[in-house]
Amino acid sequence: MTAPLRVLSLYEGFFAGGARVLHTDVVAGLHGLPGLHGGTQHHRVLSIAARARREATVQRMAEDPRCRRLVAAGVEVRNLGRTAGDTPLGPEAFSTRQLRRAAALIGQADVVVSLKEQPLGLLLALRERGMMPAVPVAVSLHRSDPGHAGPARDWLADAARTGLVSTAIACAESTRDAYREVLGDGVPTHVVANGIDTERFRPGTMPERAAIRRSLGIPADAPVVLFAARFDAMKNPGLFLRAVAAHSQRRPDTHYLMCGAGMSEANAALRAACGEAGVAASSRIHALGIRDDMPNLHRIADIVALTSAFGEASPLCLIEGAASGATPITTAVGDAARVVEGFGVVTAHDPIEIAGAWDRVLAARPVLRHRALAARPRLSRERMIEEYRLAIESLAVRVPLAA
Template sequence: MNELRVLSIYEGFFSGGARILHSDVVRGLSGGAQRHAVLSIEGEMHREATRQPMSDDACYRALTAAGVPVSALRDRFGGEGREDAEAGSREGGHESGGGVFSRSELAATARATAAADVLLSLKEQPLALLNQAGLPYRPVVVCLHRSDPENQGPALDALRAAVAAGRVRACVCCAESTRAAYVAAGIPAELMHVIPNGVDLLRFRPDAVRRAAMRSSLGIAADAPVTVFAARYAEMKNVPLFLRAARIHLGRDPGAHVLMCGAGMTAENPELTADITAAFGDAPGLLRRLSLLGVRHDMETVYAAADVVSLTSSSGEAAPLCLIEGMMCGAVPVATDVGDCAELVAGHGFLTPAEAEPIAAAWSRAAALAADFAPALARSRERFSQTRMVTAYGALIERVHQDAVRAVRPARRRTRTRAGVPYGA
């Protein structure tokens, strides 16, 4: 039996939950009945005040270590590849949905897609490339990870165009809030398939050794309440709200600590430092108990050290990976009511209004009740299994491929004649 060839298209490699999850799916499905590869439009991204070359990205390294071929159309963001694309546009290249692609980039894309049976688009942004005229037809599965399609710039228009053209054969929604939002935006409900996010349960689990080591490395006492905020520095994450809550929490509890990690969560980010000054200007001494950790590749250790995992987002979230990973490591979730957070947090932690005082109060309460929540968190582990998620993705990809094959076969059976000789049978 021939392997099913699947090509994933990424806008680029940069720190974020959607890329982590998708890369886990690709690694999980490779080597069995499916053969996966990844094509990234950009070879380097600059986001959240952080330069992120593809070769330095943890997902890229994990994929290539697993034997998954990964390539990029452009060497670096804003560099030679972008200049070549702009030149191609002037010389007759194509522009669609915010993307400008040169002839050489389209030729490379055509070769890559021709070698695949099914295409996976990580979010809707890569559809600006896949919508270009002249590319081989392959059924596309779009993997959607947000709950605010109207705030995605031209990407929603690119998704609508791909659906109208018949390229998109299915959309994976990581949450019910994602499905509802995209259906409301005009994407046909019959294309939507909800596959909840999952994580590696062997990696993300309570671990007393990691907990002790992480706390020791940061000078945090074994019994100190610790809250972790794992997010990239982006407007939707509402970092100023988190910092206002941290100011209240640290001022109220002299033993508490707060950890911030993710792209842009460093002192080198001037926007973050301005937010910190605004929140802690009257109490700079409290900052000794606020740690900026930046991008970490050992999140299982960070979460194991925490009592609480917090999310203060104002929009866009669907099923936040930080909450799931943190819960599986034993941290009690405290989140604002966005996306599917209410469902994720129910019975495991606390949902709060988007106000600093209630958030800070919930952190204290969650840390105090961590032992009481532990049984519920343990019982939910199977629900958040990565194996379940990967299996569901694999089945959907196979179904999309088989539907495409069945759609082509009747057309091939139809015969026409040229000079009395049947052809095309």
């Protein structure tokens, strides 16, 4: 009989974002999953923060749907009680008590997986004080521009150079390529493309779609463009709003949904961005903020839009929308063009071009909806979870139990 493989995932915190959605899918999918050599994987999570102040919102771990999902799956989730903000906590920010708690949890693991590079500040602090257990560390990477990771980029470079990080798991080829210089030659990198739960993200029935539209005040036959992104320069909401301003002049029946952290009328910066783009307040502009019902929104969308300026690697919203029947229209960032090949559209960072692409897609919806739905098998998360399992198990030293 083989002992369970004990895996501890480190989160900077629980707040809205695609990387946390994806990693939570991985942890919940692997917890209790049989391994190659017998036994199972047993997962736990340590979050540095108990709450996050980001994009004009306060997001509490206990209320986060990703945290709740892990708990429901039987995964133990603990935290160090800190507050996450725009800048990750560096090695100097942790108290001795917090480091002792972290060291105890890490010492009970066979493998540690850091969700992105930001939690590495904690591991460097442990190493500097001689408190870091001898446990292999993998870091999962989800950007295509490490330069925008702030000080965490240097923490990753230090951890790679000194052997603290044993391997990296990149969500896209653009991520692997972008981090090659940071990681150097001593850290192998696995590319595991993103996948989603296609049982959650599926086309809606006619009654479902009608009910969702009614709840938002959207007519049954009105076109819908969905922008699922936090209010952040990386997502370039100003470009999206300028495209809305151009498109709404041509198609005044279209409704535009904006959801994510900071995408609410309570955010003064969003109100200012609307004014600058020439987007007037209208019943057709829906600023919905953080939503826990994203599958519903994707089911009524004709288009899922992404206007990001930088940083994206393999955006989840594009495949979530496609699996639900929407057509992804994206700027050329990260692996986006590769992700939507065959069922989506790639544009320049130009509002007129983007609005024109929206027009063309709306004119050809039946054909393009069929293409998106035909891609569902390759968007599923089962392949992703299996590849993560193999990457994690390759780091572990298995210890047989006494008969």
